[in-house]
Amino acid sequence: xxxxxxxxxxxxxxxxxxxxxxxxxxxxxxWTENITLPGMLHMAILRSPEAHARIAHIDVSAAARxxxxxxxxxxxxxxxxxxxxxxxxxxxxxxxxxxHPALAVDTVRHTGEAVAVVVxxxxxxxxxxxxxxDVDYDPLPVVLDMEAALADGADLVHPDKGTNASYxxxxxxxxxxxxxxxAEALSGAEVVIRRRYRQQRLIPAFMEPRSVVVDPxxxxxxxxxxxxxxHILRFLLAxxxxxxxxxxxxxxxDVGGGFGGKLQVTAEEMITFVVAQRxxxxxxxxxxxxxxxxxxxxxxDQIQDLELSARRDGTxxxxxxxxxxxxxxxxxxxxxxxxxxGAFMYNAIYxxxxxxxxxxxxxxxxxxxDAYRGAGRPEATFAIERIMDELATELGLDPxxxxxxxxxxxxxxxxxxxxxxxxxxxxxxxxxxxxxxxLGYDELRAEQARRREAHDPVQLGIGVSTYTEMCGxxxxxxxxxxxxxxxxxxHAAVRMLPTGKVEVVTGTxxxxxxxxxxxxQIVADQLGVSFDDVEVLHGDTRTSVRGLDTYxxxxxxxxxxxxxxxxxxxxxxxxxxxxxxxECDVNDLEFTGGSFRVRGNxxxxxxLADCALAVFAAHNLPDGVEPSLDAxxxxxxxxxxxxxxxxxxxxxxxxxxxxxxxxxxxxxxxVGLVVNPLIxxxxxxxxxxxxxxxxxxxxxxxDPDGNLVTGTLADYLVPSAADVPDLLTDRTETAxxxxxxxxxxxxxxxxxxxxxxxxxxxxxxxxxxxxxxxPMPCTPERVWRAIREGxxxx
Amino acid sequence: xxxxxxxxxxxxxxxxxEPRTLLxxxxxxxxxxVGTVVxxxxxxxxxxxxxxxxxxxxxxxxxxxxxxxxxxxxxxxTTIEGLSERGGPPHPVQQSFHERHALQCGYCxxxxxxxxxxxxxxxxxxxxxxxxxxxxxxxxxxTGYQNIVRAVRDAAAALRERATAAPAVPAARPAADVAEEVxx
Numbered sequence: 003x004x005x006x007x008x009x010x011x012x013x014x015x016x017x018x019x020x021x022x023x024x025x026x027x028x029x030x031x032x033w034t035e036n037i038t039l040p041g042m043l044h045m046a047i048l049r050s051p052e053a054h055a056r057i058a059h060i061d062v063s064a065a066a067r068x069x070x071x072x073x074x075x076x077x078x079x080x081x082x083x084x085x086x087x088x089x090x091x092x093x094x095x096x097x098x099x100x101x102h103p104a105l106a107v108d109t110v111r112h113t114g115e116a117v118a119v120v121v122x123x124x125x126x127x128x129x130x131x132x133x134x135x136d137v138d139y140d141p142l143p144v145v146l147d148m149e150a151a152l153a154d155g156a157d158l159v160h161p162d163k164g165t166n167a168s169y170x171x172x173x174x175x176x177x178x179x180x181x182x183x184x185a186e187a188l189s190g191a192e193v194v195i196r197r198r199y200r201q202q203r204l205i206p207a208f209m210e211p212r213s214v215v216v217d218p219x220x221x222x223x224x225x226x227x228x229x230x231x232x233h234i235l236r237f238l239l240a241x242x243x244x245x246x247x248x249x250x251x252x253x254x255x256d257v258g259g260g261f262g263g264k265l266q267v268t269a270e271e272m273i274t275f276v277v278a279q280r281x282x283x284x285x286x287x288x289x290x291x292x293x294x295x296x297x298x299x300x301x302x303d304q305i306q307d308l309e310l311s312a313r314r315d316g317t318x319x320x321x322x323x324x325x326x327x328x329x330x331x332x333x334x335x336x337x338x339x340x341x342x343x344g345a346f347m348y349n350a351i352y353x354x355x356x357x358x359x360x361x362x363x364x365x366x367x368x369x370x371x372d373a374y375r376g377a378g379r380p381e382a383t384f385a386i387e388r389i390m391d392e393l394a395t396e397l398g399l400d401p402x403x404x405x406x407x408x409x410x411x412x413x414x415x416x417x418x419x420x421x422x423x424x425x426x427x428x429x430x431x432x433x434x435x436x437x438x439x440x441l442g443y444d445e446l447r448a449e450q451a452r453r454r455e456a457h458d459p460v461q462l463g464i465g466v467s468t469y470t471e472m473c474g475x476x477x478x479x480x481x482x483x484x485x486x487x488x489x490x491x492x493h494a495a496v497r498m499l500p501t502g503k504v505e506v507v508t509g510t511x512x513x514x515x516x517x518x519x520x521x522x523q524i525v526a527d528q529l530g531v532s533f534d535d536v537e538v539l540h541g542d543t544r545t546s547v548r549g550l551d552t553y554x555x556x557x558x559x560x561x562x563x564x565x566x567x568x569x570x571x572x573x574x575x576x577x578x579x580x581x582x583x584x585e586c587d588v589n590d591l592e593f594t595g596g597s598f599r600v601r602g603n604x605x606x607x608x609x610l611a612d613c614a615l616a617v618f619a620a621h622n623l624p625d626g627v628e629p630s631l632d633a634x635x636x637x638x639x640x641x642x643x644x645x646x647x648x649x650x651x652x653x654x655x656x657x658x659x660x661x662x663x664x665x666x667x668x669x670x671x672x673v674g675l676v677v678n679p680l681i682x683x684x685x686x687x688x689x690x691x692x693x694x695x696x697x698x699x700x701x702x703x704x705d706p707d708g709n710l711v712t713g714t715l716a717d718y719l720v721p722s723a724a725d726v727p728d729l730l731t732d733r734t735e736t737a738x739x740x741x742x743x744x745x746x747x748x749x750x751x752x753x754x755x756x757x758x759x760x761x762x763x764x765x766x767x768x769x770x771x772x773x774x775x776x777p778m779p780c781t782p783e784r785v786w787r788a789i790r791e792g793x794x795x796x
Numbered sequence: 797x798x799x800x801x802x803x804x805x806x807x808x809x810x811x812x813x814e815p816r817t818l819l820x821x822x823x824x825x826x827x828x829x830v831g832t833v834v835x836x837x838x839x840x841x842x843x844x845x846x847x848x849x850x851x852x853x854x855x856x857x858x859x860x861x862x863x864x865x866x867x868x869x870x871x872x873x874t875t876i877e878g879l880s881e882r883g884g885p886p887h888p889v890q891q892s893f894h895e896r897h898a899l900q901c902g903y904c905x906x907x908x909x910x911x912x913x914x915x916x917x918x919x920x921x922x923x924x925x926x927x928x929x930x931x932x933x934x935x936x937x938x939t940g941y942q943n944i945v946r947a948v949r950d951a952a953a954a955l956r957e958r959a960t961a962a963p964a965v966p967a968a969r970p971a972a973d974v975a976e977e978v979x980x
Contacts, residue, residue, distance in 0.1 A: 019894055026902030027890040027909065029831015029876035036830040125825075126814070209835050209843060209903040209937050258833075258903030259937050291836035514901030514938050680897045684939060688900060691940030715840035715935065723928040723941040752940075 013523035013533055014743065017680040020519040021538075025256075032255040034213035034228045035288045042215070042284040043072055045274060046128035048118040048135050049293065050110035053146075053367040053708020054159070055139035057108055057117065065120055065134035070127030073281060074135065076118045077107035083276045085242040087332070088267050090234075090487035091339035093363075097169040100160040100365075102332040104272035110139070111159055111331035112369050113709055114296030116269050121277060121285060144708045148305060148326045148364040159331055159365040168329050168363035169338060173345050173421065175357040181420035184309075187320025187356040191311035195392050201381045202778050203303040203328070203702040205295055205712075206374045207720050208513075210258020212298060213288040214271050216278035222251040222544075223279065227271055229254050230264040231551040232511055234335075234488065236543050238267045239275060254541035257513035261692070262373030264513065265553045266299055266335050295718055296710045300702055301374020303328035304341065306385045316399055316407040320356035323348050323385070327371075329363045334372030338363050342484060343472070343554075344378030346421040350386045351430050351470045351646060352408040357420040367708045373553060375692055376750040379471045380757055387467045387758035388765075388775075395769065401466045401762070402434065402443075409468065416739075423472060425644045429672065430468060432734045437648040437670040440730050446652050446666075454770055462665070463653050463767025467759035470646035473747040474559030478638050491638035492561035493548040496525065496568040498576075498631035500618035502611025504529060504536045508565065509549015510557035511541045515749065516681045517557060521565060523677055524743065528569035529610055530596020548636065555645075555747030558677065559738070564637040566742045571633030576613040579631075582624040583608050583616060643738050643746040647671035649690070651759040655767040660786030662698060662764055664727040671751050672734045675744030682748050683731055689752020691726050696753075697760035699725065701779050719779075768792065800869040804829065805878025813865045819858075820844040822865035823875060831877040831906050834861055835935070842934030845907035847874040847914060857914030859907075859933070876906035879913070888954035889913050889947075898947035900938035908934045912948050920956055924949070 025031050062074040077084075087102040105116045118135050122128035143157035150156060151166040159166055175181030188194060215226040223245065229235055232252040240247035257264065270287055278285040289297070307324040327341045341361040349357055376383075394404040410417045412429040419425060438444075443464065450462040475481075478489030493509035506525055510517055522536040539545045550556075573593050580598035581588040584606070591598045599607035613631060616622070620629040652666040669686055676682050699719040703711045712718040719725075737744030757778070764780050765773060773792035776785055797812040804827055813822055823829040823846070835843030839862045848863065849855040851870040860873075880887045886894070889912045899905040908931065915922065915930040922930060927948045928941065936944065 020897065022902070023894040023899060026899055026905050027876075027886065027893050028880070028882075029829075029906050031831070031902060033830070033833060033903070035833070036824075125821075126816075207937060209841065209901065209935065210833070211835065257901065259901040261937070291838070291841070516900070684897050684900055684943060687940035687942045688938045689940075692937075714838040715836045716838045720935050720937060722932045722935060723944065724932040726941060728924070728942055728945070729940065 013526040014677050016523065016678070018519055018523055018533065018678055020516050021522060022516060022518050033210060033258060034215055034226045034255055037215045037226055037286070039215065039217055039284040042286055043121045043123065043281065044125040044128045045119050045121050045277060045285050045287040046132050047116045047270070047287070047293070048132045049297065050106065050113055050115045050117050052110055052139045052141055053113050053144045054142040055110050056142060057106060057110065058138040058140045060118060061136040062118060064136065065131040068127065068131035068134055070123040071120055071131045072123065073121045074118060074131070075277060077103055077105040080105055080276045080280065081107050083243060083280070084272055087269060087272060088238050088242060088335060089333035089338065091336045091485065093171050093338045093342060093485055094169045097338065098163050098165060098167065099333055100163055104269035112367050114293065114369060116273060119273060119277060121281065144367045146366050146368065146704055146708055148328050148366060151364050151366055152362070159367055166365045168333065168365055170360065170362045171342060173359040175420045178422055180422040182320070182356040184320045184322045184356045184358040188309055188311045188322065191319055192314045193312045193393065193396055195310045195389055195396060197308050197389050197392060199306045199385050199388060200777055201302040201304040201306065201384065204301045204374055204696060204700050205702050205718055206261045206263025206298065206301055207718065208259035208261055208263050211289045211291055211294045212264065212268060212270060214274045215284065215286045216274045217284040218278045218282060219284065222249050224251045224253065225271065225275060226253045226255055228257050228264060230257065230260040230511055230513055230553055232541050232543055233509060233549045233551055235267055235271065243275065252543045254511050260513045261375040262301065262377055262553060263298055265373045291715060292713050295713050296369060299334050299372040300330065300369050301371055302381060303371050304381050306381065308385055308389050310389050310393060312393055314397060316393065316397055316404045318352055318354040318408050320354060321348060323359045325361040327361055327363050328368065329365055330368045330370030331365060332370045334370045337370060337372040339484065339486060340373055340378045342378065344382035346423050346472055347379045347382035348386050349420050350383060351410055351468055353410050353417070354408065355420060368704060375689065375753045377554070379750065380693065380754045383467070383469045383471070383754050384758045387469065388762060391466065391762045391765070392774065402438065405466070405468050424641060425470070426641060426739050427736045428470065428644060428646045429734060429736050430646060433646065433670045433672050434468060434648040436732060436734060437650050437668050440670065440732060441650040441652065441666060441668045443650065459656060459658050461655050461657055461767040463655060463763040463765065465651040465653070465759040465761065465763025465766055467649040467755050467762065469649070469755040470644050471751060471754050472642040472644060473555035473750060474639060474643040475554030475556045476642055477640055488550065489638065490550065490556070490560065491636050492550055492556065492564045493634065493636045494561060494564040494568045495632065495634045496572050498572060498610060498614040500615055502531070502535065502609070502614055504531055506536055506538045506565070507546050508538060508540045508561055509546055509551070510561040511549065511551040512557065513552065515552065515557060516678065520558065520677045520681060524562060524565055525569060528566060529572065531610065555749040558743070558745050559643045559747040560637060560639055562743050562745055563741060564635045567635035567637055568633045571635060572631055575631055575633060576610055578624050578627055579613045579616055580608040583612065643674065645671065645673040645746040645748065645751050647751060647755055649755040649759040651763040653760065653763040653767060655764060655785060657771070657789055660782035660784070660789065662780060662785060664694070664760065667727055667729045669729055669731045669752065669755065670734060671748070672736050673748040673751060674738040674741070674746035675735055676733065677743060677745060685748045686731050686752045687729055689750060690729055690756040691721065693753040693756030694726055694760055695721050696757045697778055697780060699779050798866050800866055802868045803872040805875055815864065815866055817865040818861055819863040819865045819868055820860035823860060829875050829877055832860060832875045833903060833906060835903065840935065841904070842911055843904050843907040845910040845934065847910055857911050876909060879909065888958065889951040892947040892951040892954065896943045896947035896950060898939060898943040904934060904936045908936060908944060912951060915948070916952050916955055921952055
């Protein structure tokens with residue numbers, strides 16, 4: 003779809019160009035790394051070259067004598083102050099939760115773990131002095147493979163814990179009362195499909211390396227950080243270090259991407275915070291890309307074992323999922339909960355009656371894993387959408403047809419699933435029909451048949467992904483029931499300035515999503531002010547006091563409601579003031595287009611700006627009316643929201659070289675009603691390409707000693723423009739019920755949808771060769787091998 | 797320390813630099829040109845791309861993390877901050893990136909825009925495929941590149957039109973030179 007200048011009469015729905023762009027296209031952006039403070043020192047981190055070792059001895063004396071060096075500190079020096087990095091999602095009562103020191107104290111458990119820091123007058127001196135630190139490591143056995151880690155007698159990542167299993171979390175529909183027994187569904191079923199899929203380890207690879215500046219010299223200690231979560235960071239820094247919360251200010255200035263990768267309280271933030279406080283001077287740390295790839299948290303890394311039973315007519319009867327999820331060496335902020343976000347999504351858009359999910363979190367000597375775009379939901383969606391294609395193949399059905407026979411009909415919403423969620427709304431038929439037309443499904447199927455018939459060395463495959471996701475994180479009660487440590491509400495504040503301009507404060511923390519633009523559009527409509535008269539403030543706990551930040555496609559779905567509610571409160575506060583000025587009863591007033599007018603009298607109204615000025619002067623306000631047109635609102639949703647869509651991918655696979663070319667990619671998404679179609683389309687583009695990258699290019703690889711061999715952007719293949727196709731995108735719109743904007747959230751949809759669409763297409767192309775899976779990423783070599791190993795051409 | 801004389805965004809600087817200083821850190825830390833950013837340490841991401849002209853050569857896009865500051869001696873460097881006059885109209889490439897929503901977080905954007913200026917100087921009317929190949933050295937994690945391709949296409953048209961409309965206008969800045977040299 004091409005977004006045109008469709009300009010509805012409202013701001014909401016129009017393809018406004020972004021306010022943020024002016025500074026971003028001219029280089030006037032405030033990245034954390036740009037900040038320079040008087041007397042600021044620079045910190046560099048010495049990182050472990052060992053995947054698992056005891057630190058026998060560290061000698062920092064030579065480094066401390068290097069020119070420009072102010073201090074050299076080890077984990078032992080700051081052990082008391084740094085505490086343990088937080089895990090806010092201990093998913094079970096008996097979870098094994100080892101301490102996670104920001105700066106290693108006795109032992110390192112993955113390569114890249116911070117071992118010592120140098121603080122110097124300039125960046126170069128700090129980096130130079132790292133080489134003068136002498137560390138003796140006593141290597142310990144390295145555990146990398148999840149299944150080996152769980153075997154009897156396995157070497158342990160945390161020997162004092164006695165196990166490499168962090169937790170096992172189970173959902174069973176029979177036990178939960180949301181469905182039947184999977185054992186019964188599987189026994190004696192006409193068709194049982196068993197598959198193992200591997201979600202390779204990925205690296206979020208946001209473009210802006212993480213950076214943190216801490217200034218301890220003011221009354222508040224100020225932390226600027228390239229983070230998605232300034233509010234959560236403030237709370238946890240205070241709790242962990244014992245610094246009073248009101249003495250901590252966190253600022254997320256312009257932040258260059260996150261994708262979940264900056265949803266973390268990082269070792270680097272903690273170390274910089276503690277070191278700056280220790281030295282009493284501002285300290286800056288900015289990671290190199292190589293440091294980022296090895297030490298910022300990774301994503302995915304699961305082994306998925308599935309058993310799906312069905313009748314021969316294609317009706318799915320039950321699904322059993324057994325998951326191993328690689329936690330890495332420690333538990334990240336929400337890492338253990340990531341698979342749980344997937345647990346509720348394996349039933350996807352289908353209404354089968356029995357489901358069991360069991361996940362074990364496993365420690366290994368690797369960088370810890372945590373949220374990466376989609377967080378649990380891409381993994382679940384991949385598995386179910388892949389196995390639905392396998393079912394279709396087994397039954398000789400078209401993959402679309404097997405989905406039709408199982409999906410929730412558009413007339414069946416709200417629908418309570420076997421996983422216990424209530425899907426609010428959706429129309430899978432409409433999205434799928436549109437996608438099929440856009441792709442030219444029937445024509446491509448005919449071409450596929452011709453190529454198969456002709457033994458064309460370049461085969462055609464079509465992949466289907468009919469996804470849904472739960473987003474808008476989230477109802478606080480549900481999160482609490484899942485043992486998550488925080489809530490899911492969001493906050494907004496709206497302040498009318500005396501001149502009629504509007505300042506909006508949001509508790510969300512954008513890092514590329516365009517909130518300044520979208521929030522301005524919403525406020526312009528709600529208050530009847532100009533788009534340009536709205537300023538959106540965010541990411542600084544001094545102005546944005548409350549909030550739960552940006553992740554999980556939640557900002558608009560949750561924060562948007564808080565914003566609308568705050569606007570409504572402003573209007574209601576202005577109403578008696580306008581009535582007083584118009585000398586009428588409040589009940590006779592109507593508010594339209596930014597003005598209060600006496601009902602039935604189109605002339606002589608009072609605008610919100612008039613009211614704001616009256617409040618500013620406060621010379622003649624009605625008795626008992628507060629001289630303020632400011633309002634706050636916090637909103638806690640009662641349910642998640644459930645965007646959905648149908649993505650179709652046509653690939654050409656060169657069976658002689660294994661090369662895969664995406665010939666056509668169609669995405670029809672239903673993310674509810676849309677505030678800004680330009681921004682939504684951009685989110686879909688970027689999301690789809692990240693999912694394509696998982697399917698075709700990206701994998702974090704460790705060698706047998708636990709060294710990350712994909713430690714630079716030369717090795718970890720973030721795709722370039724030349725590696726990805728143009729996408730055909732469109733939308734259907736099913737409003738989110740009960741949401742004043744009807745919005746469902748779009749940040750992760752593309753990534754959730756696209757990976758299975760691509761892999762399904764590749765496998766579809768290679769069915770005649772007996773291929774039923776290609777492990778991700780589907781590199782030419784892997785595709786070629788799959789063809790060779792798949793058996794003879796049928 | 798080595799003495800260099802370099803013109804950056806129209807202003808001449810004479811500075812002593814450590815021979816090992818990379819151009820990007822000279823720009824950022826000495827001159828405060830923080831619009832140019834560092835995204836990697838292997839020359840893969842292109843976030844630090846600027847235009848550089850030698851004393852006897854015309855401007856080309858370089859990754860300023862792969863250039864030593866001393867290599868810019870007697871040269872002219874244009875960064876994102878010098879591409880258009882502050883407060884004046886944006887450069888057509890900047891404008892088209894804005895119009896086409898070709899940026900989200902914006903971290904790759906300065907480099908992407910400078911690489912585009914370079915690409916269009918070399919090929920004023922590229923196909924989509926040539927645009928994608930031409931920007932292969934610049935990584936973006938947000939946009940999926942589709943809107944970048946659209947923006948580059950639009951900018952190419954705008955620059956061609958500008959070159960046709962006013963071929964003889966003398967350029968005030970090196971970056972404008974690039975644009976003005978584009979044949980009709």
